[in-house]
Amino acid sequence: MLFYFSITGLSSLLLSCRPVIYTTNIASNLIKKGLKMISRKSDWHPADIIAALRKRGTTLAEVSRKAGLSSSTLANALSRPWPKGEWIIANYLEIHPSEIWPSRYFDPNTGELLERKIREQTNN
Template identity: 70%
Template sequence: MAPQKDWHQADVIAALRKKGTNMSALSRSAGLSSSTLANVLSRPWPKGEWIVAKALNMHPAEIWPSRYFDDSGILLDRKARAEKGSRVESIPHFIPT
């Protein structure tokens, strides 16, 4: 089974325009800077993916299947994947005395 390809950035933008909105307006309506949501076009960002997908009345996996499924079509556990690939080391919490 060939893996599905992610939508092209221009296709995401065009689909939003067909719905009567754009990335900037959608970003501002979500309480973000007007350019913040554009990050979702080039890198994984679950919150942003859901904002765009909801505006298009679909699941983010339909737009970005590579972010949700492996090459064999099995659904990825994105939280585990993020933790595995994370370079952030554990930082002890500062508790004021």
């Protein structure tokens, strides 16, 4: 998996015209240091997400039920942004949701990682 980074605030004279390529582990460390990611990856296809779950010996419906949801509820995360569902699926696959849905987690203009949180329940 490769990522491209741009460094803001530095003179373009100091940088080469070619993008710098890093692997996933290096990329996460660079993000922590303030570098911005310009994602060149596309979102996983829904069939790839389902296949990844099947490789782990489960189904999307089973993961949904284990999370206390209806068996078809997590399918919503495959077709539309839903942070709670995305995190449930990603946690089961032991990866960050931005690995599965980069378009939902990186700002397309700046390349910065967006902070998408699950809303906390309110007691009314």
